[in-house]
Amino acid sequence: MASILQAWLDQCADDFREPPEYVCLQKVLSYLKKNMPGSDPEKRAQNLLEQFQKEEWENDDAFHSLSPCTPDEEEELEISGPEEFSLSQEDLVAEQLTYMDATLFQNVVPHHCLGCIWSRRDKKENKQLAQSIRATTSQFNAVTNCVLSTILESKELKTQPRAKILEKWIRIGRQCRILNNFSSLKAIVSALQSTSVYRRKKTRACVPKDTMLMFEELCEIFSDCDNFATSRELLLKGVTQGTVPYLGTFLTDLVMLDTALQDYLEGGLINFEKRRREFEVIAQIKLLQSSCNSYCVTGDEKFVQWFRRQRH
Incomplete structure (x- = not known):
């Protein structure tokens, strides 16, 4: 199981990219913490979750968190x-x-x-x-x-x-x-x-x-x-x-x-x-x-x- 999960997490990480909750990755992480605590697959799963959450935050910051323009700011826009x-x-x-x-x-x-x-x-x-x-x-x-x-x-x-x-x-x-x-x-x-x-x-x-x-x-x-x-x-x-x-x-x-x-x-x-x-x-x-x-x-x-x- 450790070998299979390690290969899956390394080679097919996108299978677990399910924002915002990352349900499948959370299930795998929960299983690893219970049955293989401290193992390489557990560390990989935890790092992958943190990576996905960071990327999601960065994308939200880039596209959805821009504050509305005030009238003064609108005048500064080139278009x-x-x-x-x-x-x-x-x-x-x-x-x-x-x-x-x-x-x-x-x-x-x-x-x-x-x-x-x-x-x-x-x-x-x-x-x-x-x-x-x-x-x-x-x-x-x-x-x-x-x-x-x-x-x-x-x-x-x-x-x-x-x-x-x-x-x-x-x-x-x-x-x-x-x-x-x-x-x-x-x-x-x-x-x-x-x-x-x-x-x-x-x-x-x-x-x-x-x-x-x-x-x-x-x-x-x-x-x-x-x-x-x-x-x-x-x-x-x-x-x-x-x-x-x-x-x-x-x-x-x-x-x-x-x-x-x-x-x-x-x-x-x-x-x-x-x-x-x-x-x-x-x-x-x-x-x-x-x-x-x-x-x-x-x-x-x-x-x-x-x-x-x-x-x-």
């Missing part, structure tokens, strides 16, 4: 309205979105993506299930809402300035593509393809043709042709450098696998083909999580404050 946003640097915005996305993606617990877990998230008793994946989903929605609010919120904004903001987001999307941040890129593309933006024909007509061609190229990345072959190919090419995927593709794959294949075959035998195919997807997620260590971007508090203030 305060639609027109100021149109003058902001595309690479700065793309880098900050990538920083947030990469941090959240690295904290995703891979096995929570399995269809048997994620497909049951909406049940009343599962409100605390797969919190790390819910965080990435919330971030995706926040980026989409940020795009929509900057383009549409101001009713007094004239066509030309509004077109400048639309153009700005396309160029930010292009920067996200350069950074291999497919999560924010997908969110930006989805927002710009929405009915509320698409129906503003005069605004789109004011955007330069070369920028609109750029937008069409970005849209092609997420074409559903041949089971999203283009985006999957780009992900495989990007594993040697920092890459943040659109997690929805993996979640869809795993839910479909869970729906299509049974857990057990005739006679109660485990369906190893299903487990093998699920493992292939999970392994890709883990590989991409490791690639995020290649990013050398730090958070900008002013940008995060501005981003969090955007209305839905």
Whole structure:
């Protein structure tokens, strides 16, 4: 038992990453304290628990503990309205979105993506299930809402300035593509393809043709042709450098696998083909999580404050 638990804790630590309570890890630790006090597995389990709690605290501090801006502080922010946003640097915005996305993606617990877990998230008793994946989903929605609010919120904004903001987001999307941040890129593309933006024909007509061609190229990345072959190919090419995927593709794959294949075959035998195919997807997620260590971007508090203030 000591050898098995030591190997599990060392080689598959992410299996125990279940914030905020870490129930499975607490059970293992309790068992070790009772049956193997002072052993190496007990020390490893205790260190792992402290490590996870520290990482959770650091992430909360980075993203959720920012104090609301006072009116004076709002004036100090570099981006305060639609027109100021149109003058902001595309690479700065793309880098900050990538920083947030990469941090959240690295904290995703891979096995929570399995269809048997994620497909049951909406049940009343599962409100605390797969919190790390819910965080990435919330971030995706926040980026989409940020795009929509900057383009549409101001009713007094004239066509030309509004077109400048639309153009700005396309160029930010292009920067996200350069950074291999497919999560924010997908969110930006989805927002710009929405009915509320698409129906503003005069605004789109004011955007330069070369920028609109750029937008069409970005849209092609997420074409559903041949089971999203283009985006999957780009992900495989990007594993040697920092890459943040659109997690929805993996979640869809795993839910479909869970729906299509049974857990057990005739006679109660485990369906190893299903487990093998699920493992292939999970392994890709883990590989991409490791690639995020290649990013050398730090958070900008002013940008995060501005981003969090955007209305839905």
